[in-house]
Amino acid sequence: MDLRADGLTVRYGARTVLASVTCALPPGTQALVLGRSGAGKTTLLKALAGLVTPAEGSVLWDGQVAARLPASERRVRQAAFGMVFQTDALFDSMTVRDNVMLPLTRRRVPEDEARVRADEVLRAVGLAEAADTLPERLSGGMKKRAGLARALAARPSVLLADDPFAGLDPGTARQVARVLLEVSGGGTLLVAAPEAPVDLPLPRWLYLRGGKLVHDGPPAPALEHAPDDEVLA
Numbered sequence: 001m002d003l004r005a006d007g008l009t010v011r012y013g014a015r016t017v018l019a020s021v022t023c024a025l026p027p028g029t030q031a032l033v034l035g036r037s038g039a040g041k042t043t044l045l046k047a048l049a050g051l052v053t054p055a056e057g058s059v060l061w062d063g064q065v066a067a068r069l070p071a072s073e074r075r076v077r078q079a080a081f082g083m084v085f086q087t088d089a090l091f092d093s094m095t096v097r098d099n100v101m102l103p104l105t106r107r108r109v110p111e112d113e114a115r116v117r118a119d120e121v122l123r124a125v126g127l128a129e130a131a132d133t134l135p136e137r138l139s140g141g142m143k144k145r146a147g148l149a150r151a152l153a154a155r156p157s158v159l160l161a162d163d164p165f166a167g168l169d170p171g172t173a174r175q176v177a178r179v180l181l182e183v184s185g186g187g188t189l190l191v192a193a194p195e196a197p198v199d200l201p202l203p204r205w206l207y208l209r210g211g212k213l214v215h216d217g218p219p220a221p222a223l224e225h226a227p228d229d230e231v232l233a
């Protein structure tokens, strides 16, 4: 999907959390969304997926203003997005495989096909052995990968991952990074993180500071430590 933010402004009450963000994310874009805590990273991902309504400006999906689409069409188009958010949880009473199958069966994918696809993505994230396990038995890193498998099962053309490395040890973070790179091949991948993850050197940085997009281009590590008056000038 061709994604675009055009003067995208999001407010929560009187507070502006995204201020006139404009960026073009053509199919196959691979970028990091970086910025400190509260910079607006999660809000940008949610807005791009049409989960947050802009106060001003717009999000365009293949050139169409997302907020103006009829609800039924919006839902159909949202199926192109795979999302892994920090607060996502697996259902503890269901096996890992059933958790991964859920978004498919909800979309009326026949059970047999859903099972085959779930096993396929579980293999891709290195969790084939854990398919029949209950999530409570998984380590934190395995839960992250199971969440990723659930997002991938529906074969999204846009994968949005919000801080997928939070709380992971370096070895597990490396594994998750490898899976993200492998499975997103060809599609759009946007990964939000507070700092550039060493294991995921994506070629483009979208750097947010206080809700403003202050850099959109190649990696610019100096930004991470630059003071506000320099960056926002």
Ligand SMILES: Nc1ncnc2c1ncn2[C@@H]1O[C@H](COP(=O)(O)OP(=O)(O)OP(=O)(O)O)[C@@H](O)[C@H]1O
Residues within 6 Å of the ligand: 012, 017, 035, 036, 037, 038, 039, 040, 041, 042, 043, 044, 194
């Ligand atoms: N539903 C909401 N209602 C009110 N304020 C919100 C809501 N969601 C986010 N905010 C505020 O918007 C600002 C941006 O939040 P956001 O989660 O997008 O930042 P972030 O860069 O992802 O931060 P973090 O790295 O801590 O997750 C924060 O100040 C947050 O408190």
